[in-house]
Amino acid sequence: MAHLTPEEWDAHYAKGGRFRSLGEAERRVLAAHVPAPAGGLALDVGCGLGELARHLAGSGYRVDAIDLSAAALAEAGRTGGPEVAYLRLDVERDDLGQLPHTAYDLITVRLAWAFVRDRTRVLNRLRERLRPGGALCVITSVADAVPEGKRPVALDEEEIGLLCAGWESAGRYDADGLALLVLRGPSPGPLVCAAKGRPVPHALTGAGVVVTDPVGRVLLGWSVRGVWELPGGKNDPGEDFASAGVRELAEETSLRADPAGVRVRAVLLDSVDGIPRLTAAVQVTAFTGSPVVTEPHLIHRWEWHEAADLPALSAPLFTPSAHVLDTVWPGLLPGLPPVHRYPVAGD
Template identity: 70%
Template sequence: MKHLTPDHWARHYADGTTFRPLDDTERRLLARHAPAPEDGRALDVGCGLGELAQQLARSGYQVDAVDFVATALDRARTDHRDHLESPGVDYRVHDIERDDPAELPHDAYDLIVFRLSWAFVHDRTRVLNRLRERLRPGGVLCVITPVVAAVPEDRRHIALDEAEIDLLRAGWTATERHDADGLAVLFLRDPREPDLARPACADKGRPSPHALTGAGVVVTDAGGRVLLGWSVRGVWELPGGKNDAGEDFRATAVRELAEETGLVAEVADARLAALLMDSVHGIPRMTAAVRVTAHTGRPVVTEPHLIRRWEWHDVADLADLAQPLFTPSAHVIDTIWPGVLPAVPPVHRYPIAPTEAPDPGSP
């Protein structure tokens, strides 16, 4: 997934570039599956030039149209100046990933829509969790997205593949998918209630022969969110990996963090919290739980054959991920934040006496 900055999008809109227009199929699907209730309120995320927001307003919604690029909203107001006297659309600058959800204009919505924008969201799980908390009872979240099979290879970054679509649908009781000439139109209803009995951990298959020793790395951002990678094998996992011969666990953690995510840390900022021993397919496995307390850089996917993307997750959400945690990662998280996960598989834990102050990233 490409990292496109606000400056990129500002130039995009300033140059007069547009997106695929809203078509009649999309309009019919929205009217049929997400009609405006009385006093209905909609949130258009990544509204761009405001075409969808105006369509929703004409269908009866009061619309909060948000985008993180002011240039887009300036063009939207200009393009739709004939409608500025109408109370139907309120354009706001808001970064759905980085700004506080409390800064959204309203607390709850009957419809939340991402049109052609979901593929550009990096921390999708966290964003989805926070937005579905703002759906009114009976509300619907709609994602309209290109699909990988319908775009050229050099434009795959704007689209979702089937695995990503399945992940998006996993946390909902009722989901519908429709086609609009190469776009998938998804309607998601009734967020699934937390199920503490649901398996929260899984392994990724039989490992290659190896003395299974390595490190799992807990690193958090300024908001206390923990970094997890969405694996090509269908589990969430911490950064980390096997240690090289003669390499201590803290050095392994720092090296693997840099190699897998591009984040740079010093060994002095890596704290060994515990050694954890379990087994997989009859092979003993030793994992060092390492907490990195300072780093620089931004997470990027450097090994796409292993990790599809990196996301910052709110710690409180980890107990109810729609997909499982890699078992050693669950053991490490349970070591750093005891009790955050409702249940983890058995493990032999050998705590290391701390020599520093308590972890500042605890929730």
């Protein structure tokens, strides 16, 4: 997956970089499935040079178009066509309260979803901006249909499945090889906890690490086994839980923390396939670096999540991670599997 800075995007457009033009097949699908209602408002996220935004405006929507590239927005504003309100806004990092309107009949993301790092959190914030009956439309390249070199800017079937989960209606349409997704009726399901398969028999002891960023978001990884999980893992011989948590955090994400500043909140005991499992709930609030996938055979990507979103994750949460999260935010996650919890003295 490609994650570029605003400066890198500005350089991309300054050098004449462009994306695939809006095709007739896309126009037909949009007209058929998301026609503009009377007084309809649309938000185009990652609008780039504004081609889709202008098309929506010409179709009857009043359109707000946002992008993090000042260069793209400047060029979009110079282009003729229906009037569009352009705004520089980073949908991942900026407050969506800056948008000109509180809610929209249509939100579009064309050829940009693969560039979003914290997709689950961003998706939740976009859901909140839909009017009743509104639709989120994501147009994307599909990994299986593009050359290998372009797969980082396409979505595979697993990612498309994650995007479509938690909606009352999720339509998928082909638009000359692009997948055009029309998602309606946000409907987050109950939290589901899941294992990742039977472990190799041994003494299962380890640490789960709740690491939070400066605004309180918690880091979770999307596992190759189809669950969300915290950083963490087994103790090495002679290693305490705090040191194990710090080491695993560095090995799995490249984030660095000082063991002296780490809190062991509790020790949790449950079992998996008849094998006792002991997990230390380790909390890290001070670290350096940015999350990086260092073990792609285990984790697809790391995302910062709002704690309040965790009860409505559209995919399972690894059971020990759920227990550790419930130690830091007691009562946040309902209906967890049973566990013996032993708070650490002085916590």
